[in-house]
Amino acid sequence: MSSPKPSDSDVELAAYQSLRDEQDHHWWFVGRRRIVARLIERFVPLPARARVLEAGCGYGGNLAMLSELGDVQAFEFDDAARAHAAALSRRAVAYGKLPDDIGFADDRFDLIAMLDVLEHIDDDVGSLRTLGDRLAPDGRLLITVPAVPWLWSDHDVLHQHKRRYTKALLTRRLHEAGFEPVGIGYFNALLFPLALAQRLVSRVMGGRGADHAAPAEPLNAVLTAIFTFEGKLLGRLNFPIGLSLFAVVRRRPL
Numbered sequence: 564m565s566s567p568k569p570s571d572s573d574v575e576l577a578a579y580q581s582l583r584d585e586q587d588h589h590w591w592f593v594g595r596r597r598i599v600a601r602l603i604e605r606f607v608p609l610p611a612r613a614r615v616l617e618a619g620c621g622y623g624g625n626l627a628m629l630s631e632l633g634d635v636q637a638f639e640f641d642d643a644a645r646a647h648a649a650a651l652s653r654r655a656v657a658y659g660k661l662p663d664d665i666g667f668a669d670d671r672f673d674l675i676a677m678l679d680v681l682e683h684i685d686d687d688v689g690s691l692r693t694l695g696d697r698l699a700p701d702g703r704l705l706i707t708v709p710a711v712p713w714l715w716s717d718h719d720v721l722h723q724h725k726r727r728y729t730k731a732l733l734t735r736r737l738h739e740a741g742f743e744p745v746g747i748g749y750f751n752a753l754l755f756p757l758a759l760a761q762r763l764v765s766r767v768m769g770g771r772g773a774d775h776a777a778p779a780e781p782l783n784a785v786l787t788a789i790f791t792f793e794g795k796l797l798g799r800l801n802f803p804i805g806l807s808l809f810a811v812v813r814r815r816p817l
Contacts, residue, residue, distance in 0.1 A: 588783070594794075598794040599809075610673060615635045617635065626654070640660045661693060679707050695741055709727045709728070710806060716766065743814075751790060752793065754786065754790060
């Protein structure tokens with residue numbers, strides 16, 4: 564007798580839980596952390612012992628890197644992810660649900676990091692405005708999002724994305740929320756041809772593959788090195804396209 568076919572919700576849950584299992588070694592997570600650290604170094608002037616907030620920290624894979632910058636706080640909507648992040652980082656992780664239920668009303672942060680979170684939220688502009696209210700006067704918001712809407716695939720469905728962004732759309736949303744850009748651009752560009760080929764094959768095959776799993780070594784190490792290398796180029800080269808977008812912004816003067 565054959566096993567029952569997993570439901571869509573089971574597949575989506577497995578994809579989300581894979582973030583917990585893969586965040587320490589998957590090329591995407593390792594490379595993105597290194598790129599984010601480079602973007603902060605390049606675009607974010609931080610005081611000593613800066614106040615840092617991660618918005619939607621998931622399973623906490625970025626908290627160790629962010630804690631090197633100063634005093635870190637975080638919030639997360641999912642109960643299991645929040646508990647894991649708190650245990651991993653040995654710090655309290657608050658409950659928070661964007662756009663308007665995140666707490667920290669009396670806090671102001673020098674840096675707020677929102678890493679591949681905005682695409683999960685219906686009200687992206689309202690969420691950005693809420694985070695803007697938590698920034699210190701010279702604070703910065705750093706976000707990353709998936710790019711290129713025509714790359715929409717089962718990967719986006721598995722991870723419950725609402726949208727993929729163009730550079731123009733992200734710029735417009737940020738402006739509507741009251742921000743001005745310090746730096747904005749595409750990244751994960753060097754691996755774009757490989758990803759495009761993978762997405763096209765997936766469409767032809769008509770399957771919902773588990774592309775959230777890390778590839779075997781040494782391929783994972785090679786992809787990590789290629790992705791990490793882009794961090795040295797961001798801010799010097801403006802890639803015309805990439806799998807992701809970053810933006811570092813500040814509140815627009817009134």
